[in-house]
Amino acid sequence: MDDLRDKYLAAIANAGDESTLEDLRVQAVGKKGEISLKMRELGKMTPEERQIMGPKLNALKDEINSALAAKKQALSDAALDERLRAEWLDVTLPARGRRMGTIHPVSQVTEEVTAIFADMGFAVAEGPQVESDWHNFDALNIPGHHPARAEMDTFYMHRAADDDRPPHVLRTHTSPVQIRSMEAQGAPIRVICPGRVYRADYDQTHTPMFHQVEGLAIDKDISMANLKWVLEEFCRAFFEVDGVELRFRASHFPFTEPSAEVDIRCSWADGTLKIGEGDDWLEILGSGMVHPKVLMAGDIDPAAWQGFAFGMGIDRIAMLKYGIPDLRAFFDSDLRWLRHYGFASLDQPTLHGGLSR
Ligand code: PHE
Numbered sequence: 001m002d003d004l005r006d007k008y009l010a011a012i013a014n015a016g017d018e019s020t021l022e023d024l025r026v027q028a029v030g031k032k033g034e035i036s037l038k039m040r041e042l043g044k045m046t047p048e049e050r051q052i053m054g055p056k057l058n059a060l061k062d063e064i065n066s067a068l069a070a071k072k073q074a075l076s077d078a079a080l081d082e083r084l085r086a087e088w089l090d091v092t093l094p095a096r097g098r099r100m101g102t103i104h105p106v107s108q109v110t111e112e113v114t115a116i117f118a119d120m121g122f123a124v125a126e127g128p129q130v131e132s133d134w135h136n137f138d139a140l141n142i143p144g145h146h147p148a149r150a151e152m153d154t155f156y157m158h159r160a161a162d163d164d165r166p167p168h169v170l171r172t173h174t175s176p177v178q179i180r181s182m183e184a185q186g187a188p189i190r191v192i193c194p195g196r197v198y199r200a201d202y203d204q205t206h207t208p209m210f211h212q213v214e215g216l217a218i219d220k221d222i223s224m225a226n227l228k229w230v231l232e233e234f235c236r237a238f239f240e241v242d243g244v245e246l247r248f249r250a251s252h253f254p255f256t257e258p259s260a261e262v263d264i265r266c267s268w269a270d271g272t273l274k275i276g277e278g279d280d281w282l283e284i285l286g287s288g289m290v291h292p293k294v295l296m297a298g299d300i301d302p303a304a305w306q307g308f309a310f311g312m313g314i315d316r317i318a319m320l321k322y323g324i325p326d327l328r329a330f331f332d333s334d335l336r337w338l339r340h341y342g343f344a345s346l347d348q349p350t351l352h353g354g355l356s357r
Helices: 001-015 018-029 034-044 046-086 104-121 147-151 174-187 223-238 294-298 314-322 327-331 335-341
Strands: 130-131 168-170 191-199 209-219 247-253 256-267 280-292 306-313
Touching: 001 018, 001 034, 001 046, 001 256, 018 034, 018 046, 034 046, 104 191, 104 209, 104 223, 104 247, 104 306, 104 314, 147 191, 174 191, 174 294, 191 314, 209 223, 209 280, 209 314, 223 256, 223 314, 223 335, 247 280, 256 306, 280 294, 306 314
Parallel strands: none
Antiparallel strands: 130 168, 191 209, 209 306, 247 256, 256 280, 280 306
């Protein structure tokens, strides 16, 4: 019996995993285990023998069972320790940055502008970039002979000699979306229309494709005062400077009457631009009250409705806000430029969360 005891206690001590341990249990104290079989032999013994062997066998069985249980616990403790060591995590480490690219300043500023105007109740409307000559010019009170057509350096779409469909252009501004919004929804209207526009021009501040955002509000009793308030409210929020000051300068556009260009106060101390201080003025947008002929082109009765419109260069206000000196770099797709001027891909500009951070 001592041999049996030594054999099983040694084997249990050496077991490396739970399945080995289970095999040992079956061999020793299972139904047909060695110790169980010995216990069955008790019946054939004399009462004297049985009195000695019975308690001994029972004690051995108990000893093996508790050795098995203790080893089982030790194995599972060791497994847990190993897991804790392997899965250790320092939650105080900074997050690992992921290379996801950055948001282009044009996309960022478009989102910022959209967030600000959405807060004032403006929806977003869009129109085609290949636009009918009529929507881009005629409907906006720019007839065929008008000098504005030449001034805009328009790209005309090619037409085959025998193609007599009306001419199309790459839209030179977002103003045709005014007409499309009137056609689509009638009055009242409150929309902004961001998008790409095209003019044949190329230097530090001009590229053949650039971005504008149009604004259009039409209702029963809209005045220049509403236009002024909306634009001041926009500039204060957009430039994120308290003392933003605007200057409305009388101007002329065929599609607005009266018309005003809007300048923003700035300084150019040591070659860096600061918004909201100094003695310089920078033009940022064109605006005015929608011309009655334009309302009529959009099938809206100018005797019942009136409104204001404005058009602003997105790339231009991006350059001003973020101090980007050359417009051409916007469209070079240079990754170094994007990493420098781009924005974190998961930060959505919102009025409450901050526009740019
Ligand atoms: N469409 C004009 C431009 O491109 C801007 C503008 C829009 C002016 C709306 C007045 C009203 O210069």
